[in-house]
Amino acid sequence: MEHNPFVASTLGEFEQLVLLALVRLGPEAYGATVRREIEGRAGRQLSISAVYTTLERLEQKGLVRSWIGEPTPQRGGRRRKHFELRPSGARALKVAYKTFADMTAGLERQLKAL
Amino acid sequence: MKKLALFLIGFVSAPVDREWIVGDTIEEFERIERFHGPAAARRWLRRELCRVLVHASRHRLAGRRSPGLAAPARGDGPMSAIWQDVRYALRVLRRSPGFTAVAVLTLALGIGANTAMFAVVHAVLLKPLPFLDPERLMLVHRLVPDREAGPGVYREGVWSYPKYRTFLDIQRAFTETALFARRDYSVAGDGQPERVQGEVITDRYPAILGISPILGRAFTREEAQRAGSQAVAMIGHGLWTRRYGGDPAILGRNIQVNGSPYTVVGVLPRGFRGLNGNAELWTPLAVLQPEMLSQLTSHSYGIVARRRAEVSEEAAVAATRVDVRRVDEVYRDEMPPFMPRSPAGLAVSLSASRADADIRRVSWVVLGAVGFVLLIACVNLTNLLAARAIGRRRELAIRVAIGASRGRIARQLSVEGLLLAGLGAIGGLAVASVLLSVAAMLLPDSDVFFRMPMAPGTSRIAGAAGLTRIGASMIGLDVVTLLFTCGVTIVTAVLVALMPAVQGSALRPLDALKTSGSSGTARGLHAFGGRSALVATQIALALVLLAGAGLMVRSAARLQATGIGVVPDRVLTTARIELPDANYTSETGTTFFAQLVERVRAVPGVESVGLGNCAPVSGGCHWTSIELPSTGRAGVVNDPMVGIYWATPDYFPTLGIRLQRGRTFTGRDRAGQPKVVLVNEAAVRAFWPRADPLGQTIAVGAGGFSDGATVIGVVSDVRYRAIETAATPDVYVPLAQSFESGMRLFVRSHLDTGTLVTAIRRELRALDPHLPLSGIKTMDEQVGDAMWRTRVSAWLLSAFAALALLLTAIGVFGVMAQTVMQRTAEIGIRMALGAQRRDVVALVLGRAVLVAGAGLMLGIGCALGLTRLITTLLYDVEPNDPVTFVSVVLVVMLVALAACYIPVRRATRVDAIVALRSE
Structure with missing residues (x-):
């Protein structure tokens, strides 16, 4: 999918979670691990299709890229689709993080107390 | 369950993503299975399936909602128009929740019963047997005269070991063959002595079926076929876990079988219970009965054989016919004169011998009966929808008037039918899985479900009769059953939506707008004529079902009353x-x-x-x-x-x-x-x-x-x-x-x-x-066991007939109530002109009797033709038994008239003034 320069790269919340999972997983990032990461850390149940829908949207926005792995025996010979962050994705994540950090700066104690 | 869920997950995913999505799901399933056990994994998979389905219904069916991207805007193309119809239909259905609930529930019961019955028929008759290349497996019989049945009648006979050896030398159609016969064993030591069913076999038996031991090995040729060899045994998974705690050290151990020590050399996989369907212990032919190896006239064994790939089934049958006769000719002089001689042989595919003709027939008849029930349910729904369509004429007329095409209106109404059928199918799957798990709960023993007495004419071959034994727990909703349900749903949708759609598209907006919503007109009555025909069909269908059920019930009663010659009490x-x-x-x-x-x-x-x-x-x-x-x-x-x-x-x-x-x-x-x-x-x-x-x-x-x-x-x-x-x-x-x-x-x-x-x-x-x-x-x-088949078919057919009767009563009630409502004005005028209550009753009932009479005539005709199909299942009752037919006709008539009671009463209470004022 070609990068679409007209799309503003503001990130949805779920998109942020997925991108963060990619950062954490590095080369081990594919559908199952991304979902496991988000379920394990954010503690929310999600379907594998939701993960792929989001990853594909991120790919359309030019923020991540994907490649197909070799067939592995333990999944009935099915291949994996791996994902990794592109520089633009990293930038978008950084922007999102900075925005969040800027907005929360100095509020840590108050937020905890909420 | 797992396969089905994966199939569905793959099915609703985008084709390009299917591979990794399914792969990821398998990976996660296996991970959870490893860490939390299979139950947790199954639970997870069920939830995941729900989540994926919900996701798919939101994103894929509705078109992707990715903002600002290349997704088609709504209102573009035929697909999105249909989507619009779907949403509109959903809104319509949501607006009348009572109607929707009744409709979906009716369909769910009908589709559910059909799905469950089909799952049974599929497991018993259609599903490929769980063996290697099952279509190449055949049973080879000697045909021998059936003395009880009379001269010229042959039945499937069994083999002695010397004849089997001769057959092996002669035959060219099969690559491999094995002997097997059912035996009962006493297993002692390690706790309570236990009676275990099993089989004596020759060495290639597991290999021919494509079954290999999960532990240890199968018998060697030496062990299986040489008299006096070491006593060895293979045990089934059930016996292994039950009696020996699943201990892998069972291999090489001696167990007490019939009072002698046998060394366990192998454990066969779970679910395999031999061709008898009950076996848990296998011993080689040579050990248990060494003397049988030389006895020419000890006919005790069945032959299972694997057909050569290049030999067609017909060719194998033809070759066997000749080969078996040659075997008996070889021994012409050695056979005692009274021994029945085999004039020919018979090879039948293992799959075709899995259930006898009567079981087959019962299965199809019951499946047909459930199909009838669904048809009746469809007719009810059609009637309901048609009645609603009359009520909705104004709404539809307005849509036509402001530019909707007739096709568009017809499509709208069809989509409503399809949606109802779809919802009914989802409910039906739930109903079916409940029915099947109830069946599995009531019949936990794996050999109870299809156990049956040896009916006359049943093959008495050691083994073949047991193939009908399939546990209720083995019957489930698989992909094929699901496809069947989809097919049934589509047919249902067409049946349900057809009439309203035709009616809707024939709508003349001006007329519709001119008349008031509810009262009858000439055209309304015309539409009602179609509905009367539908109700008459319903009555006919119910009568056919009831006749079948009545005949089975009478058979069961006759069987029950038959003295078997003993006093069974206490x-x-x-x-x-x-x-x-x-x-x-x-x-x-x-x-x-x-x-x-x-x-x-x-x-x-x-x-x-x-x-x-x-x-x-x-x-x-x-x-x-x-x-x-x-x-x-x-x-x-x-x-x-x-x-x-x-x-x-x-x-x-x-x-x-x-x-x-x-x-x-x-x-x-x-x-x-x-x-x-x-x-x-x-x-x-x-x-x-x-x-x-x-x-x-x-x-x-x-x-x-x-x-x-x-x-x-x-x-x-x-x-x-x-x-x-x-x-x-x-x-x-x-x-x-x-x-x-x-x-x-x-x-x-x-x-x-x-x-x-x-x-x-x-x-x-x-x-x-x-x-x-x-x-x-x-x-x-x-x-009771001996009456099993008759009882179950009587019970199932009665249940379905009762359901059919109930649905028919509802149908009759609906149509009569509608008539009375549409003719309120007419009745009012009549009463104002001096008609008595009696006349009004006659007016309404006359209509009902006309409809019921037509239905009954049609039903009697169909029933006379169709009950002939169950002739072989009946005992001491003719398929056109007059007592049954008369009582069934009476019952249907009474029910139809009873369903008219409330409409008739309403008609007699019509107040002429009120009725006329409402016009």
Whole structure:
């Protein structure tokens, strides 16, 4: 999918979670691990299709890229689709993080107390 | 479940992503299975499936909602128009939740019952057998004359080992063959002695079926086919886990089988229970019965064979026909003259022999019956929708008036039907899985579900009959069943939506707008004419179902009333107590049985105790040929063959078998005394129609009575084969004069079953702690089992017929209520002009009687044609039994009239003033 320069790269919340999972997983990032990461850390149940829908949207926005792995025996010979962050994705994540950090700066104690 | 869920997840995912999505799901499933167990993994998969389906319905069906990207805008193209229709239909359905609930529930019941029945039929008849290349597996039979059925009728016969070897040398159609036969074993040591069903086999048996041991190995050629080789055994997964705790160290261990040590060499996989469907223990042919290897006339084994890939099924059948005859020709001179000769052979595919013709027929008939129920449900819905369409004419007319095309309106109405059918199908799947799990709960034992008596004409080959045994728990919703449900749903949708769609598209907006919403017009009545026809069809369908059910119920009643020749109340029977040859001679065995009878009789509360080798209505046990030297009838009589039964003196009073003439056995009829036999009345009719049977000499070809014995009495007939099969000539020999190592206990007592079983077990253990006691049943249960098939079909058909009747009543009610409502004005005018209540009743009822009468005529016609299909399932009832037909017609008529009660009452209460004012 070609990068679409007209799309503003503001990130949805779920998109942020997925991108963060990619950062954490590095080369081990594919559908199952991304979902496991988000379920394990954010503690929310999600379907594998939701993960792929989001990853594909991120790919359309030019923020991540994907490649197909070799067939592995333990999944009935099915291949994996791996994902990794592109520089633009990293930038978008950084922007999102900075925005969040800027907005929360100095509020840590108050937020905890909420 | 797992396969189905994965299939569905893949199915709703985008094709490009299917591979990784399914792969990821499998990976996660296996991970959870590893860490949290299979139950948790299944739970997770179910939830995941729900999440994926919800996701798909939001994102894929609705078009992707990715903002600002290339997704098609709504309102573009035909797909999004249909989507619009769907959303509109959803809104319409949500607006009338009562109607929607009734409609969906009706369809869910109909589709659910169909899905469940299809799952059963699929598992029993259609699904490929779980073996390697099952389409190439065949059973090879010798055809032998069926003496009971009459001259020129042949049945499937079995093989002796020498004939099998000869067949192997001759045949070219099969790559591999194996012998197998059902055997019962006593397994002792490691806890309670236990009775286990199993098979004796030759070495290639598991390999031909494509089954390999999960532990250890199969038999070698040496072990299986050479007399005197080391005693080895393979055990089934069930026996392994149940008795040996799933211990892998079982390999190489000695277990006690029939009193001798056997070394376990292999464990067969879970779910494999042999071609008998019940086997848990396999021993090589050569070890259990080494003498059988050389006995030409010991026909005991079935052959299962794998067809060569290049030989077609027809070619294999043709070749076998000839080859088997050649086998018998080889032994022409060595065979005793009375032995039935095989004029030809028969090869049938294993898959085709899995259920007998009657089971097949029952399955299809019941499936057809459920199909009828669904049709009736569809008719009801069509009526409901048509009624609604009349009510919605204004709404539709406005849509037409502002520019909607007729096609668009028709499509809108079809989508509503489709949506209802779809929702009904989802509900139906839930209903089906509930029905199946209830069935699995009620019938937990894996061999109960399809156990059946040997009906006349059933093949008696060792093995083939058992193929009908499939546990209820093995029947589930699989992909094929799901596809069937989809098909049924589409047909349902078409049936439900067709009429409203046609009506809707024929709408004339001006007329519709001019008339008020609810009252009748000429055209309204015209539409109503169509609906009357539908209701008449419903009545006809219900009548057909009811007729079928009525005939089955009458058959069951007739069977129940048939005397089997014994008095079953308060009689308990056990499985055969089999004395192992290794530990018992005929002398010690005779003493053992005598002591057992004494001990059990001494139990307080026991009235009488007898031993016999065969239970009534159990398919029969042994048959033999006889000679009648004293009648002057020269030579051997093997037409008919005679049933031979071993019994102790008290066997007859215990079972309530009456002595008609002479005397029964006494304690004096023991070894060394003159040999005596009892015969049944059928034997008297067959052999001494005019002479006095008492004192006649009869030579029985089994049990050491071939030198002749004196007939000392005549007892009443007992149906040993099946309830449906009249008694054939039988001979009873006293156990004390002819030892038989396997005997059943028959006990008549006042005690409750539990107490009695404990007492019997105690007495048996006191005599020999290694003998298992199993298969304890009351005689009533034994009779009930023998009636299983008729009872189940009667019950299922009655349930479906009742449902059909209920749905029909609802249909009649709906249409009559509608008529009354539409004709309120007319009735009002009539009453204002002086019509009496009576006239109004006649007006409304006349209509109902017309509709019901048409339905009944149509139904009687169809029923007369269709009940012929179940002729072979009926017992002592003709398929056009007038009593059944008359009562069924009466029932349907009464129900139809009862459904008119409320509409008629409403009609008679019409107030002329009110009715006219509303116009």
